[in-house]
Each structure stands twice: as C-alpha cells, then as structure tokens.
Amino acid sequence: MTDTMPEISSDDLEKFRADVAAFLAEHTKPNASYEECQAFMGKLADAGFGGIVYGSEYGGAGLSRAHDRIFREEASRVPTMSNEFIISHGMCLPVLNDFGTDEQKRTYMPDCIAGRTLWCQMFSEPGAGSDVASLQTKAVLDGDEWIINGQKVWTTLAHKSDYAVLIARTDPEQVKHAGISMFILPMDAAGVEVRPIHQIDGGKHFNEVFFSDVRVPKENLLGELNNGWNQATAMLMYERVAIGTIGGGKISQPTFKMLKAAAEAGDCLDDANVRQDLATIYSMETTKALMSLRTRAEMKAGKAPGPGGSLGKLFGSVIAWRTREILMNMAGPASMAWDNGDEGYERARYTLNSFQSSIAGGTDEIQRNIIGDRVLGLPRDVNVDRGVPFKDLKVGTQRTD
C-alpha cells in the first residue's frame, strides 16, 4: 500500500471528492443485481477509482488512505454496489496484496479489483469453525503440484467464484497452528465440487465444497509454507473490519430508519415504548459508526487492523439481536405472515437473517474471547493443544485411530 505518498493538498483531495461524487451519482442505483455490481466495478477501475490504495502495477489506483476515506464517505451517501464483492475486495484482495509474490499480484489483483473475477474464502470445515486451526483439508506436494483433499463448509459465494483463498494442512507433524498453508485455488480445477446449502430465508448464498485429488501448481502457494495460520489471522482481522465497518464512511443509522418506517407503517410511533426502543437503536448505531470511524482512522494511520475490529463486529451483532426483538414486538404475528409484496416479508427476512450476524466471521463468543484476551488483557482461554503435534490430537472430526 502507498504509505510513502507525498503530501497531498486539500484542494487536490476536494477535487478528488467532487470527481468521485460525480462518478457515483452517475453509476450507482438501488437494489443493483450482481451483474450490475460487477459492471460497476469495471467502470470504477476504468475511471481510476478501483482498488484505491493498491499499486497501479497491480490494477489499483495507487492513491493514499486519505483518498480511500474520501471514497468511502462518498460511497456511503449512495446505494451500495459492493454487497457480493465484500469477500473479494474486503478480504481476499488485502491478503493477496500483503502475502502475494509480485507475479501473483500482477496475475490476480487487476481482475479482482475490476470485478472480472470473484473470490471466496475457504476456511471453515465441519470440525473446524471457531477452532479453524483444527482443519483437516490436506495439501501434499507432488512434484510441481499440490494435491488437495478434504472438505470446506459455509463457503459464501463459492458457486459464483472464480478463485478461493484456501487454507489446508501441509504438515501434520507440527502443532496444529503451525502446519497450515494458504493457497490460491481456481474453482474450475478438476476435483472441486460445490454443493449449495439451502437457507432458512429461501436463499442459497453459501455452500459445501469437496476436494478430491485437486491438483494446483506449486506456484499457487500464497505466502510462506506453513505460515498459513498467521496469514489466516490477518485475513480474519480484515474480515471483522469489513463486516464491522459496513457503511463506515459516515455516521448513519440505517437500522433506525428501517424500524421507524416499520413503526409508521404499523401506526405505533406514538407508543412511548416504541419511541424508547427507536432511540436506543439510534444511539447504538451512532456509537457503532463512531467505532468504525476510529478503526478506519487507525488504518489510515498505517496500523494493520487489530483485535479492536472485533468490537465493531460484535456490536453489529448486538444491534441486530436487539432490532429483531423490537421488530417482533412491534409487528407481532404480522412479522411472520404476509401477503405477496407487502412489508411483512422484508421484516421476516430481517428476523431470520439477523441470526447470521452472530456466527459469520467468527461467533459472538469468539469476539468476546478476543476482546477479553487481546484488548482488555484478561487471562487467556485454557489451551489443551499446546505443544502437541496435530496428528496426535483428537480434535474436530479427526479420526481416533
């Protein structure tokens, strides 16, 4: 990233802001489809606003964190066009940039930035979610190729993706965090099978993915051999920041607005309890926006996202839980039964979807552990695996023979 940028004048930044605002006003629209978002990413890159902080040799704009902040501020004023690109752009791109070789960055980053390729994250397995270091997908080097066998689960957008950032065990003789490596997996490689998971709200956004003797070139190792855990931790930090700072360019209260509209529609805005609930959500969202701004300011100052990102992630999920309760109290049975096209459907969807905020990107309990241990300096969780080679552990779905 461009930490050594020369001083930028405020006039230049204001001109940049005006250019971005004009571009966004022309090219964004509400409820854009995936294809429209993809086309938008291409236009963004063509206009010099794609991958703002990444080097121009890697398809980025080669600009500063100050430009990035201005871009986010302006983007938060218009309908979002980035939903399905959050994993690609918010998580895979920074990891490619941090750990990729020059050749990998030249090969993969320009297409990712311009939305020509979509990326997904393959960490979780049936026996390795919160404790992802227990993963058992294996990668074994065979001449010039890695052979991958195993299974991932909950892989968001695997069915649409061109590539995955995958972690696999490369040395079971080492302790469980040490023998893991990170790979770039082309989703069209022979032996990759994607099976959709049907969700409670009717969607099919995530998948099970199976690997049967999948061969990828040796060069697809991303970062250092057996350093995958440190890299995965960095990616999880980016993930928490991406989730915890959604809409983080400005102080806004989108959930409050949604609830207020629901109260107006249900004719209960005069109810003192409802108004109190609305005020609570308003203040919680304002606090979360301020936390996001702080996280972004730290990143602008050149700090890698730290465990503080967990605060924003956790608070987002606390807000979702509280909002769900308020919505159900306000709408009663009308939030569970509706006619085609009426608002009850949107409310029920919010309610069902709100549960995922406590799981995706690390559960609430895990965020609390991170905050306790690494922000507040409290004693660490008990660790029974310390010093034991992975092959000797009885963890997750590990066989006992």
Ligand SMILES: Cc1cc2nc3c(=O)[nH]c(=O)nc-3n(C[C@H](O)[C@H](O)[C@H](O)COP(=O)(O)OP(=O)(O)OC[C@H]3O[C@@H](n4cnc5c(N)ncnc54)[C@H](O)[C@@H]3O)c2cc1C
């Ligand atoms: C919408 C969504 C999208 C996702 N997308 C992806 C994706 O794209 N790629 C990917 O790799 N994964 C993805 N995941 C998976 C997600 O990261 C895992 O579900 C999550 O990390 C939890 O793991 P688990 O489901 O195995 O639950 P478990 O780890 O089995 O946890 C079960 C329960 O035990 C609690 N628990 C576990 N360990 C502790 C502990 N040490 N202390 C206290 N409590 C504990 C948990 O909080 C939880 O309540 C996604 C999940 C969701 C919901």
